[in-house]
Amino acid sequence: MPEIxxxxxxxxxxxxxxxxGAGVRxxxxxxxxxxxxxxxxxxxxLLQNPGKRRLFQRLFKRQLYxxxxxxxxxxxxxxxxxxxxxxxxxxxxxxxEALATQFGSWFLLIVIRELGPLVSGLILIARxxxxxxxxxxxxxxxxxxxxxxxxxxxxxxxxxxxxVIAFPASLLIMFIYFDIVVFLSSYVMIWFSDPSxxxxxxxxxxxxxxxxxxxxxxxxxxxxxxxxxxxxxxxxALRVNKDHQSISDAISTSVTAQLAFFLLLNLLLSYLAYR
Amino acid sequence: xxxxxRNLRLEYPxxxxxxxxxxxxxxxxxxxxxxxxxxxxxxxxxGLAGLIEGITGIIEVNGRDxxxxxxxxxxxxxxxxxxxxxxxSFLTIHQNIVLPLEYHLGKDDAAxxxxxxxxxxxxxxxxxxxxxxxxxxxxVQIRIVNLIRALxxxxxxCLIDELDSGMxxxxxxxxxxxxxxxxKNNETTxxxxxxxxxxxxxxxCAYKIESRKLVEFVDARR
Numbered sequence: 462m463p464e465i466x467x468x469x470x471x472x473x474x475x476x477x478x479x480x481x482g483a484g485v486r487x488x489x490x491x492x493x494x495x496x497x498x499x500x501x502x503x504x505x506x507l508l509q510n511p512g513k514r515r516l517f518q519r520l521f522k523r524q525l526y527x528x529x530x531x532x533x534x535x536x537x538x539x540x541x542x543x544x545x546x547x548x549x550x551x552x553x554x555x556x557x558e559a560l561a562t563q564f565g566s567w568f569l570l571i572v573i574r575e576l577g578p579l580v581s582g583l584i585l586i587a588r589x590x591x592x593x594x595x596x597x598x599x600x601x602x603x604x605x606x607x608x609x610x611x612x613x614x615x616x617x618x619x620x621x622x623x624x625v626i627a628f629p630a631s632l633l634i635m636f637i638y639f640d641i642v643v644f645l646s647s648y649v650m651i652w653f654s655d656p657s658x659x660x661x662x663x664x665x666x667x668x669x670x671x672x673x674x675x676x677x678x679x680x681x682x683x684x685x686x687x688x689x690x691x692x693x694x695x696x697x698a699l700r701v702n703k704d705h706q707s708i709s710d711a712i713s714t715s716v717t718a719q720l721a722f723f724l725l726l727n728l729l730l731s732y733l734a735y736r
Numbered sequence: 737x738x739x740x741x742r743n744l745r746l747e748y749p750x751x752x753x754x755x756x757x758x759x760x761x762x763x764x765x766x767x768x769x770x771x772x773x774x775x776x777x778x779x780x781x782x783g784l785a786g787l788i789e790g791i792t793g794i795i796e797v798n799g800r801d802x803x804x805x806x807x808x809x810x811x812x813x814x815x816x817x818x819x820x821x822x823x824x825s826f827l828t829i830h831q832n833i834v835l836p837l838e839y840h841l842g843k844d845d846a847a848x849x850x851x852x853x854x855x856x857x858x859x860x861x862x863x864x865x866x867x868x869x870x871x872x873x874x875x876v877q878i879r880i881v882n883l884i885r886a887l888x889x890x891x892x893x894c895l896i897d898e899l900d901s902g903m904x905x906x907x908x909x910x911x912x913x914x915x916x917x918x919x920k921n922n923e924t925t926x927x928x929x930x931x932x933x934x935x936x937x938x939x940x941c942a943y944k945i946e947s948r949k950l951v952e953f954v955d956a957r958r
């Protein structure tokens with residue numbers, strides 16, 4: 462049978478080919494991510510050795526400091542702005558007294574359940590996801606994984622495990638900073654309009670709303686979210702080669718993927734928990 | 737035998753580097769291999785260290801097959817000193833040097849520090865550099881740090897890639913004095929690649945690469 466269309470001009474084949482190609486890439490991505498997670502978590506068995514554990518503690522502290530502790534500045538700024546804006550907007554709709562009495566449930570609904578995890582996750586992606594993609598990509602491009610193998614050192618234990626553990630821990634710490642700062646800035650806004658509002662009573666109003674289920678969902682969002690952000694950063698970093706362009710490609714693709722997965726995860730967990 | 741290599745074959749896509757290569761070295765020997773540009777000596781050292789996949793033949797260090805070793809056994813038996821890079825970028829020079837000691841031997845800080853100090857004196861490395869990062873050092877200093885890290889665990893076999901490259905004569909003398917001193921007190925066998933004939937003739941034995949094999953190096957000046 463004669464060839465009616467030249468190869469490039471057969472839309473159905475091209476479309477099918479493109480879909481199949483995209484499907485294969487998605488499968489490969491998930492396969493790689495699961496593989497990285499497994500290899501990294503498996504290397505945690507080396508923590509049983511006191512010498513190796515000491516080395517890990519140093520690397521973990523370094524990662525936790527740069528990911529969780531140094532994020533305090535931006536978290537405080539964003540948290541304070543959210544507190545001020547949220548309460549000032551709420552004031553437009555609710556009279557002062559009603560706001561004070563309903564503050565606990567509003568705070569739980571808006572800040573603890575949704576904004577805290579979302580904003581903290583976005584800060585983690587912007588500050589640390591990009592940094593880790595660059596750092597591990599740089600190590601990869603310089604052949605430093607091979608150097609570690611030459612020393613008989615497990616690169617997953619040395620380079621990846623600190624990230625995989627520090628990211629969820631950092632995200633959890635960031636949730637806490639954020640919630641506290643939003644609460645404090647909200648209280649200041651309320652106090653300006655109504656100085657009789659009692660700080661302790663307002664705090665209790667929030668604490669009364671927090672059930673163990675809320676805490677569990679927040680911890681899950683931090684653990685799974687942090688793990689996903691960390692592993693996706695690592696995945697794209699490991700694809701870096703000696704071409705310097707590949708590092709910037711890895712960072713931009715990695716951030717896009719982290720945002721997509723993190724938002725999806727937040728949505729899913731919130732839907733499952735609060736539907 | 738500290739090192740026994742039989743029928744080694746190493747091929748990169750489109751380029752056969754070594755075929756039927758054999759080498760036997762006893763303990764406490766300093767063996768030189770003549771290095772030339774793109775001659776394959778770096779690949780040979782990496783192959784002997786078990787860092788290249790697809791290499792065939794038998795490589796035994798102290799009677800142990802290099803490919804069947806655990807990470808710790810590998811670190812205790814074979815180490816490699818790179819000609820360039822080879823250090824971990826975000827660790828200080830001190831942390832780079834003690835990395836194999838901390839990871840494999842779990843020694844305390846005081847013991848590690850004493851050992852690092854001894855090696856710094858042996859190879860005349862300024863101790864002020866220990867707090868620097870790899871990017872603060874020049875190529876020659878990085879090579880010396882690589883060497884110290886390779887020797888610090890007293891390996892059975894130490895593979896040293898073009899240590900003398902870019903060094904002036906005094907530094908080469910100091911480095912080789914340090915290597916002789918180390919060999920005197922330890923069981924380590926060393927393979928050192930160099931492009932300088934004057935250094936090759938000072939070794940206990942010397943080879944060059946010819947027809948994808950190692951053949952004895954003969955000093956042309958004699």
